[in-house]
Ligand SMILES: CC(=O)SCCNC(=O)CCNC(=O)[C@H](O)C(C)(C)COP(=O)(O)OP(=O)(O)OC[C@H]1O[C@@H](n2cnc3c(N)ncnc32)[C@H](O)[C@@H]1OP(=O)(O)O
């Protein structure tokens with residue numbers, strides 16, 4: 001490291017062991033604790049020990065999409081608060097150890113700046129650069145906002161994190177860090193990318209004709225976006241651009257296939273813009289020192305005032321259930337929180353406001369329950385307790401393996417007819433009868 005003397009001196013003072021760093025944590029604290037593929041695992045071990053040895057109580061860890069069961073959460077005195085449930089959080093919630101924080105993802109930085117208490121921030125970063133900056137690596141999201149408001153900031157260095165080019169707020173300066181811990185350098189968590197199913201490919205085939213050369217893509221989370229990425233990579237489309245909350249393997253495939261130039265993008269021309277990444281090691285290698293990328297905080301990436309300025313914005317997101325008037329549930333099964341709203345509404349609204357933009361909610365027409373019984377995902381009403389992730393008045397295109405419809409401007413009667421027409425054939429008559437009965 002060839003940083004100047006003052007920076008190196010600061011590094012020397014702030015560089016401590018994990019046990020020394022977590023000694024700042026006291027009972028009742030709120031700790032912002034990484035997010036998704038960024039989890040400070042060395043600090044977790046030290047924090048678990050401190051909670052146990054010092055008999056701390058009422059410790060609240062905040063994060064999302066937990067990728068590993070944390071040692072700190074083994075204590076009855078620590079609880080996980082999640083912006084976005086993954087499988088581990090669903091399991092923790094069943095044990096009474098996790099609660100969901102409903103969010104509109106673009107707003108998380110403002111919640112942190114104006115609404116939430118943050119005593120300590122614990123995140124992983126790359127090693128410090130010559131100017132004294134620690135890069136956030138794979139999650140940018142809301143970290144800068146959390147750091148601004150926290151009493152104590154602890155960074156755990158992970159040499160395996162990619163160093164990513166950013167727009168702004170993609171790194172923290174040593175001046176704003178209280179403790180630096182050299183961690184165990186765990187490999188970055190990988191997300192298995194399942195091969196797309198026949199149904200996913202069929203749904204994607206209805207979206208494909210709606211995408212033109214020069215369009216800007218946002219691909220959401222789940223099986224379908226991945227399928228679409230694969231179809232685009234094999235298509236004749238060209239000069240596409242990317243402005244997507246999540247950077248996933250699908251985008252690497254698109255770059256390798258020569259589909260992404262970003263040359264018609266009105267903002268961040270030529271750049272792939274994103275706020276967090278999750279995928280395979282191939283993705284993380286692609287990200288390292290790649291000048292094609294620009295990482296930004298989520299209040300820029302997901303902001304409708306930004307996305308709406310990018311023409312031909314195509315937003316593609318998944319859903320669990322939709323009712324006959326078009327209300328979309330993408331985050332719960334009845335009242336049970338399955339995942340989170342994430343940036344779905346942000347992108348549905350932004351893409352619709354974009355000149356030539358289009359927004360797609362894509363879902364298989366059915367799912368099978370644990371006993372193998374087939375259920376429609378298009379239902380007269382949402383399952384009681386289901387959360388409306390995207391309200392019906394914001395929904396534009398809805399796509400299943402039976403077709404693609406546009407709901408904008410349609411009456412409730414027309415919506416019911418159109419939605420029944422893209423349901424699984426076995427459920428269409430039942431849906432039409434239910435619509436009549438409900439006076440739709
Ligand atoms: C990341 C971005 O760029 S941003 C913005 C996007 N963010 C969002 O849209 C947030 C919310 N959306 C999501 O999290 C996802 O898109 C989802 C959950 C809606 C879909 O994800 P997928 O992985 O494609 O889910 P999938 O359709 O396979 O369903 C998941 C499970 O729920 C079950 N399921 C599906 N629908 C229902 C339903 N209505 N009721 C009960 N169970 C259901 C499925 O059978 C499946 O079960 P299995 O895992 O045992 O097979």
Ligand SMILES: CCCC(=O)O
Nearest residue numbers: 084221341342343344
């Ligand atoms: C972590 C948030 C992911 C999403 O928007 O779905």
